[in-house]
Amino acid sequence: MLMTTVTRLFNQFQPEHYELSIQLDRAGMKFDGTVTIRGKKVGRPSQRLTFHQKGLNVTSARIIYRDKKGERDIPVVRINHQRSFDEVRVHSDEMLYPGMYEITLVFDGIITPGMTGIYPCYYKQDGQELALLATQFESHHAREAFPC
Numbered sequence: 001m002l003m004t005t006v007t008r009l010f011n012q013f014q015p016e017h018y019e020l021s022i023q024l025d026r027a028g029m030k031f032d033g034t035v036t037i038r039g040k041k042v043g044r045p046s047q048r049l050t051f052h053q054k055g056l057n058v059t060s061a062r063i064i065y066r067d068k069k070g071e072r073d074i075p076v077v078r079i080n081h082q083r084s085f086d087e088v089r090v091h092s093d094e095m096l097y098p099g100m101y102e103i104t105l106v107f108d109g110i111i112t113p114g115m116t117g118i119y120p121c122y123y124k125q126d127g128q129e130l131a132l133l134a135t136q137f138e139s140h141h142a143r144e145a146f147p148c
Contacts, residue, residue, distance in 0.1 A: 013049055013101075015039035020146055024111070024118070024133060031118060032108040035146045038100070045095045049103060052143040054086040055117070056109045061090045064102040071102075088147055105147045117144025 015037050022033035041049070049063070058081065063074040078091040090103065111118050111133065120131040135145060142148050 012043045012046070013039055013041050013051075015148070018148070022118075022146065026111075026131075026133065029111040029120070030108065031111060031145075032106075033146060034104060034106050035148070036102060036104045037148070038102045041096055041098050041101055043098065045097045047093065047095060048080075048089050048091045049096065049101070050087050050089045051103075051105070051147040052086055052140070053081070053088045053107070053147045054143045055112070056088070056107045056144070056147060057081070058088045058090075058105050058107045058147060060106040062104040063090065063092060063096070064104075065096075066100040066102065086143060107147055109145070112144070116141040 017038040019036040020033065021035075022031050024031050037051075058079050061076045061079055063076055065072050065074055074092050074094050074096070076090055077093050080089040080091060081087075082089060088105070090105075109117070111120060113119060115134075116136045118133060118135055121134040122129055122131050124130070137145065
């Protein structure tokens with residue numbers, strides 16, 4: 001029996017709202033999308049934010065810091081995929097202090113044959129095999145469809 005170890009949710013960033021857009025390429029069995037996550041950074045200041053992902057390629061990121069003075073872009077200097085930990089780390093040269101942030105991540109991935117993330121589900125209609133695309137986000141499989 002294959003056992004999977006799932007890292008618990010990161011506690012340095014507390015998401016409050018997600019905006020997600022995914023475009024499916026059924027013929028190519030792949031997808032791409034954009035997710036914007038608004039939330040609160042807590043804990044010690046750092047120069048990175050870490051999100052869960054599995055098998056995704058994050059191609060760009062944007063960090064916006066919000067406070068009572070307004071909003072300010074914080075330049076992203078590096079996106080680091082930690083595949084062995086199922087993480088993506090967004091780095092800045094600036095210190096990220098506790099407060100409200102909006103992070104936008106552009107990503108792509110593949111539609112997998114397993115019944116996790118985004119996967120094909122086959123059925124027959126009038127003797128013809130057809131496929132629909134389904135999702136499985138329960139427990140920790142949402143990270144296979146979008147960074148979260």
